[in-house]
Amino acid sequence: MKYDYIVVGGGSAGCVMAHRLSADPANQVLLVEAGMDTPPDAVPADILNSYHLSQANPNYKWSQFRAYHQPVPHNAPERPPLQHYDQGRVMGGGSSINYQAANRGTPDDYNEWESMGADGWGWDDVLPFFRKLETDQQFDGPLHGKSGPLPIRRVTRENWSGFSKATADSFALAGMPFFEDQNGGFEDGYFPMTVSNLNDQRVSAAIAYLDAATRARPNLTIRSNAVAKRIRFEGRQAIGVELDRQGAEEFYGGSEIIISAGASHSPALLMRSGVGPGLHLRDMGIDIVADLAGVGQNLQDHPGVPTMAYMTRRSRHGANPGPALQVGARYSSEIDGCGPNDMFVCAIGRAAWHSAGRRLASMSSWINKPYSRGQLRLRSADWREEPEVELNMLSDPRDLARMKLAMHRVAALFQYGPLKSAARDPFSTNFNRRAQMVGAVTPRNRFLTALASVMMDGPGPLRRAVIENVMLGRNIASVVRAGDTAIEEHVMRYVISIRHISCTCRMGREDDPMAVTGPDGRVHGIGGLRVADASVFPAVPRANTNIPTIMTAEKIADSVLSPG
Numbered sequence: 001m002k003y004d005y006i007v008v009g010g011g012s013a014g015c016v017m018a019h020r021l022s023a024d025p026a027n028q029v030l031l032v033e034a035g036m037d038t039p040p041d042a043v044p045a046d047i048l049n050s051y052h053l054s055q056a057n058p059n060y061k062w063s064q065f066r067a068y069h070q071p072v073p074h075n076a077p078e079r080p081p082l083q084h085y086d087q088g089r090v091m092g093g094g095s096s097i098n099y100q101a102a103n104r105g106t107p108d109d110y111n112e113w114e115s116m117g118a119d120g121w122g123w124d125d126v127l128p129f130f131r132k133l134e135t136d137q138q139f140d141g142p143l144h145g146k147s148g149p150l151p152i153r154r155v156t157r158e159n160w161s162g163f164s165k166a167t168a169d170s171f172a173l174a175g176m177p178f179f180e181d182q183n184g185g186f187e188d189g190y191f192p193m194t195v196s197n198l199n200d201q202r203v204s205a206a207i208a209y210l211d212a213a214t215r216a217r218p219n220l221t222i223r224s225n226a227v228a229k230r231i232r233f234e235g236r237q238a239i240g241v242e243l244d245r246q247g248a249e250e251f252y253g254g255s256e257i258i259i260s261a262g263a264s265h266s267p268a269l270l271m272r273s274g275v276g277p278g279l280h281l282r283d284m285g286i287d288i289v290a291d292l293a294g295v296g297q298n299l300q301d302h303p304g305v306p307t308m309a310y311m312t313r314r315s316r317h318g319a320n321p322g323p324a325l326q327v328g329a330r331y332s333s334e335i336d337g338c339g340p341n342d343m344f345v346c347a348i349g350r351a352a353w354h355s356a357g358r359r360l361a362s363m364s365s366w367i368n369k370p371y372s373r374g375q376l377r378l379r380s381a382d383w384r385e386e387p388e389v390e391l392n393m394l395s396d397p398r399d400l401a402r403m404k405l406a407m408h409r410v411a412a413l414f415q416y417g418p419l420k421s422a423a424r425d426p427f428s429t430n431f432n433r434r435a436q437m438v439g440a441v442t443p444r445n446r447f448l449t450a451l452a453s454v455m456m457d458g459p460g461p462l463r464r465a466v467i468e469n470v471m472l473g474r475n476i477a478s479v480v481r482a483g484d485t486a487i488e489e490h491v492m493r494y495v496i497s498i499r500h501i502s503c504t505c506r507m508g509r510e511d512d513p514m515a516v517t518g519p520d521g522r523v524h525g526i527g528g529l530r531v532a533d534a535s536v537f538p539a540v541p542r543a544n545t546n547i548p549t550i551m552t553a554e555k556i557a558d559s560v561l562s563p564g
């Protein structure tokens with residue numbers, strides 16, 4: 001059977017595409033997802049869990065996906081550490097394992113997209129799709145939707161943890177204004193974080209868009225645990241997808257193939273299939289279907305340095321399992337050329353699922369408008385091998401300067417006022433092997449972390465010894481005291497991705513040599529092939545990327561169904 005549309009990847013974008021394209025009974029739609037399915041009557045409890053428990057479950061992630069966070073010197077043998085990089089491999093993709101932050105970015109972000117050649121993607125064009133995707137549980141008016149598939153809400157102050165309250169009070173003391181609706185204004189200030197969550201449960205894109213009624217459509221077929229190895233072409237026309245289904249080879253023909261495998265895997269699938277930078281494909285021994293220099297380039301992500309701190313008993317999250325993200329703030333660094341709202345900081349009142357995590361808060365501070373650019377390339381033509389990813393974080397001097405300023409700011413927050421009494425011993429650590437090892441929910445990890453918790457609750461010197469020697473943490477107050485060189489060394493060492501990989505197949509005009517798709521997601525120079533996911537962003541917005549991705553899929557689905 002030949003499908004009208006084959007959607008590759010059932011993540012945040014793929015679920016939207018499958019839902020919207022199959023709404024017309026005349027369209028035969030196939031959705032292919034590498035990971036397991038999460039049908040409405042069998043969504044695993046850790047995915048539904050309001051606190052992001054699913055992030056600890058290796059069954060929902062691409063286990064071999066790794067990235068260099070720091071710049072890689074290409075003319076020297078030393079390389080920075082290659083670190084795990086979580087990417088969802090489960091129905092819902094990132095939206096099934098993320099922190100559920102649900103914000104949009106600012107009008108400037110989308111007006112910039114348009115100025116970069118994404119015609120028809122300015123703020124006035126995208127706002128209807130932000131409204132279409134959501135049912136805002138608390139706010140109404142011209143900026144909000146009330147009937148979309150995805151519920152969005154905020155945890156209000158009376159339900160905040162002590163740490164969230166102390167963070168908010170410290171923001172206020174630092175002179176930041178408060179506003180109630182993160183998605184209803186674009187000024188600097190602090191606010192309750194918007195989350196995709198209803199009745200204290202996560203709502204992934206799979207839960208929202210692949211509900212029972214959608215799945216009952218006879219024209220929608222879902223294949224889970226199926227990896228797309230390659231797109232097959234006849235000349236420059238895509239004609240179908242070659243799959244591996246747990247060892248069995250399958251081929252499905254389609255009139256149009258829509259790649260929604262995420263910014264980490266869509267460019268890799270394109271390159272394996274012969275669409276990408278010609279020289280690189282030749283090096284990999286891959287026959288070239290289309291020489292598109294931009295595939296895998298322009299990689300963007302939000303760089304951040306997380307700070308953890310030991311919370312006093314009354315500041316902890318307590319029995320409330322609710323979303324960990326409660327309070328956030330946007331601010332402007334005022335560094336030349338960086339524009340407004342270019343920085344973000346948010347409080348996470350419970351650093352991990354286990355008892356040590358319940359005692360540790362995390363203050364995540366990141367660059368909301370980065371200038372560093374990375375790249376993603378193949379290691380080989382083999383579909384089983386993950387690509388080589390260079391995030392190249394803080395390589396742009398503006399990013400480095402802002403991350404250093406952010407460290408000053410975070411250190412000051414912990415040093416005075418409400419946060420000083422809510423939390424002690426702020427430190428940075430990276431997600432090293434040890435943290436990965438205790439990340440999974442197992443009886444052994446429960447035991448080990450309980451032991452660490454007892455020690456952390458003990459006298460200060462014992463707690464600091466655990467932080468330094470077991471968690472390999474470095475106290476940030478002492479780093480800031482040591483001066484500029486120490487701060488620079490610190491941020492370069494501890495910088496991590498906020499997991500907002502995007503822009504690796506960016507939209508743009510056909511005469512732009514680095515553009516991969518047009519504004520309707522069609523891959524330049526190829527028939528029957530689109531990309532619809534976070535890869536097509538021209539620039540990463542000043543936002544967590546899930547809602548912008550869902551908006552992008554809504555808009556591309558609309559252009560598939562009603563071509564202009």
Ligand SMILES: Cc1cc2nc3c(=O)[nH]c(=O)nc-3n(C[C@H](O)[C@H](O)[C@H](O)COP(=O)(O)OP(=O)(O)OC[C@H]3O[C@@H](n4cnc5c(N)ncnc54)[C@H](O)[C@@H]3O)c2cc1C
Pocket residue numbers: 008009010011012013014032033034035055086087088089090091092093094095097098099100101102103226227228229260261262263265266269498499500501533534535543544545546547549
């Ligand atoms: C740990 C983590 C925390 C995050 N926290 C937040 C947050 O709180 N708020 C927020 O807004 N954003 C957050 N993000 C980012 C956000 O979730 C992503 O930007 C978004 O999910 C991207 O959607 P996507 O459709 O582009 O890709 P994905 O959602 O990653 O979907 C891609 C899908 O394609 C599948 N796939 C890949 N290759 C193949 C193949 N060859 N064959 C078949 N299937 C394939 C994958 O298994 C996956 O399910 C987070 C991301 C992570 C990983």
